[in-house]
Amino acid sequence: MPASSVKESRERVAAALANAGIALPQRRITCNLAPADVAKTGTAFDLPIAVAVLVAFGVVDAASVQDAVFLGELGLDGSVRPVRGVLSVARRMAQNGARHTLVLPQANLAEASLVRDLVLCAPTSIGELVSWLGAGHLPRAERVSGGSRAEETSNIGDVVGQAAAKRALEIAAAGGHNVLLIGPPGAGKTMLARRLPSILPSLTEEEALEVTAIHSVAGLLNGSASLTVERPFRAPHHSVSTPGLVGGGSSPRPGEVSLAHHGVLFLDELLEFPRHALESLRQPLEDGRVTIARASSVICYPARFTLIAAMNPCPCSYLGHPTIVCGCAEGDIQKYRSRLSGPLLDRIDLHLTLAPVTLRTLGSRDPAEPSATIRARVEVARECQRKRYAAHLRVTCNAQVSGRVILEDLSVDSAELLHKAAEQMSLSARGYYRVLKVARTIADLALEQSILPVHMAEALRYRPQLTREARPVSTPQGDGAALA
Ligand SMILES: Nc1ncnc2c1ncn2[C@@H]1O[C@H](COP(=O)(O)OP(=O)(O)OP(=O)(O)O)[C@@H](O)[C@H]1O
Numbered sequence: 010m011p012a013s014s015v016k017e018s019r020e021r022v023a024a025a026l027a028n029a030g031i032a033l034p035q036r037r038i039t040c041n042l043a044p045a046d047v048a049k050t051g052t053a054f055d056l057p058i059a060v061a062v063l064v065a066f067g068v069v070d071a072a073s074v075q076d077a078v079f080l081g082e083l084g085l086d087g088s089v090r091p092v093r094g095v096l097s098v099a100r101r102m103a104q105n106g107a108r109h110t111l112v113l114p115q116a117n118l119a120e121a122s123l124v125r126d127l128v129l130c131a132p133t134s135i136g137e138l139v140s141w142l143g144a145g146h147l148p149r150a151e152r153v154s155g156g157s158r159a160e161e162t163s164n165i166g167d168v169v170g171q172a173a174a175k176r177a178l179e180i181a182a183a184g185g186h187n188v189l190l191i192g193p194p195g196a197g198k199t200m201l202a203r204r205l206p207s208i209l210p211s212l213t214e215e216e217a218l219e220v221t222a223i224h225s226v227a228g229l230l231n232g233s234a235s236l237t238v239e240r241p242f243r244a245p246h247h248s249v250s251t252p253g254l255v256g257g258g259s260s261p262r263p264g265e266v267s268l269a270h271h272g273v274l275f276l277d278e279l280l281e282f283p284r285h286a287l288e289s290l291r292q293p294l295e296d297g298r299v300t301i302a303r304a305s306s307v308i309c310y311p312a313r314f315t316l317i318a319a320m321n322p323c324p325c326s327y328l329g330h331p332t333i334v335c336g337c338a339e340g341d342i343q344k345y346r347s348r349l350s351g352p353l354l355d356r357i358d359l360h361l362t363l364a365p366v367t368l369r370t371l372g373s374r375d376p377a378e379p380s381a382t383i384r385a386r387v388e389v390a391r392e393c394q395r396k397r398y399a400a401h402l403r404v405t406c407n408a409q410v411s412g413r414v415i416l417e418d419l420s421v422d423s424a425e426l427l428h429k430a431a432e433q434m435s436l437s438a439r440g441y442y443r444v445l446k447v448a449r450t451i452a453d454l455a456l457e458q459s460i461l462p463v464h465m466a467e468a469l470r471y472r473p474q475l476t477r478e479a480r481p482v483s484t485p486q487g488d489g490a491a492l493a
Pocket residue numbers: 167168169170171192193194195196197198199200201319320321366
């Protein structure tokens with residue numbers, strides 16, 4: 010079941026060998042890609058097919074390729090060209106404890122160098138490889154380390170006021186919770202969300218490898234790529250297709266949710282996204298991965314991301330504005346809001362209604378807290394979580410843990426508060442556990458072992474109120490005193 014990129018391999022291999030001066034007898038050659046019932050795509054099979062043919066015709070000694078894995082595309086001139094997904098292969102080889110040499114294109118060397126304990130060999134052409142194999146020795150390639158790609162990210166201190174929103178983003182960054190920002194035009198929703206990366210905790214080495222591997226599969230790494238050091242921040246436009254968002258397509262590729270793995274997916278103007286695209290987020294938001302079923306195969310991509318969404322409160326977008334009167338009819342507001350389904354809303358932990366900052370506040374010169382200070386608190390809270398969940402597989406933050414684990418940390422008073430509020434707010438089971446997790450993060454930020462009522466009260470405050478009134482938590486004076 011080869012895709013056309015694999016079928017065309019026939020032409021590339023034949024031309025590459027001819028141009029490398031390796032003459033093959035004029036005979037019919039059958040090449041079997043086993044297992045035959047697995048769909049194959051991409052160009053990485055060129056090099057292994059060429060090597061297999063050379064072994065079959067006795068040009069290359071079979072013993073010389075015994076302990077090697079081959080990967081690479083061939084140019085018609087015999088050059089070995091880069092392919093996608095090398096890091097995934099390298100990681101799998103290392104995980105299996107393989108003692109094989111990975112023979113790969115030189116342009117993918119930086120990527121594969123990220124995996125320690127793996128012997129690499131990087132020929133520039135098939136001719137070079139054949140001469141090495143003839144001599145019975147695959148020379149070890151020098152490991153390449155690309156430079157760090159850390160860019161100067163913008164500072165959350167640029168945003169004036171909006172203390173409640175900044176606090177919510179700090180909680181989201183610390184615990185990996187999802188956020189919805191609602192507010193009138195120009196309130197600073199997009200500005201705030203785009204500055205979130207500057208307060209996110211750093212990636213652990215394992216997380217960085219996973220992120221880089223996905224970006225490699227998607228073909229987003231260039232040759233000089235190094236380990237991704239920043240958490241990904243993906244902000245697809247609302248014209249994105251459903252496969253573009255969650256992955257898929259005729260030759261399946263990871264979508265935006267997977268490219269945002271261990272990072273942030275920012276959906277600006279949430280209601281402009283097609284409804285079926287939004288609904289397709291429900292599975293990855295719950296499971297942390299996407300499963301794409303095809304007639305011939307099932308592909309699973311990881312997708313543990315933090316969702317940040319922004320939208321206006323009503324069609325005219327001025328509902329709840331302190332000075333401008335909203336002219337929308339009640340029915341229109343309902344219709345507008347109903348484009349967001351209950352199940353999706355239920356998966357968002359922190360709902361926040363922003364009011365625009367007053368012009369007076371905008372003019373003030375009081376310095377706001379810079380990203381570095383907030384990030385330091387976030388790192389401490391994340392470290393608490395990593396220690397706490399050390400025994401849990403694949404859990405690094407509160408958002409990923411099962412809610413029942415956290416129940417034990419509740420003080421008697423906060424358990425009482427949660428039960429009362431849950432009944433009054435008609436929380437779903439999911440909502441109940443999500444509030445718990447947010448409260449856990451708030452307690453972690455406060456360096457508290459157990460969850461106290463003050464933490465629980467703040468967490469409950471972020472749950473959506475099922476009323477039609479949009480109540481700004483950020484007062485025009487700018488500060489979330491109401492939270493207390
Ligand atoms: N709190 C603020 N501090 C500093 N600048 C602000 C603030 N709020 C808004 N601005 C300014 O207004 C511009 C528009 O803000 P932004 O794009 O974030 O609005 P928005 O809430 O996303 O609006 P819309 O609903 O129209 O998308 C920003 O680029 C910034 O220059």
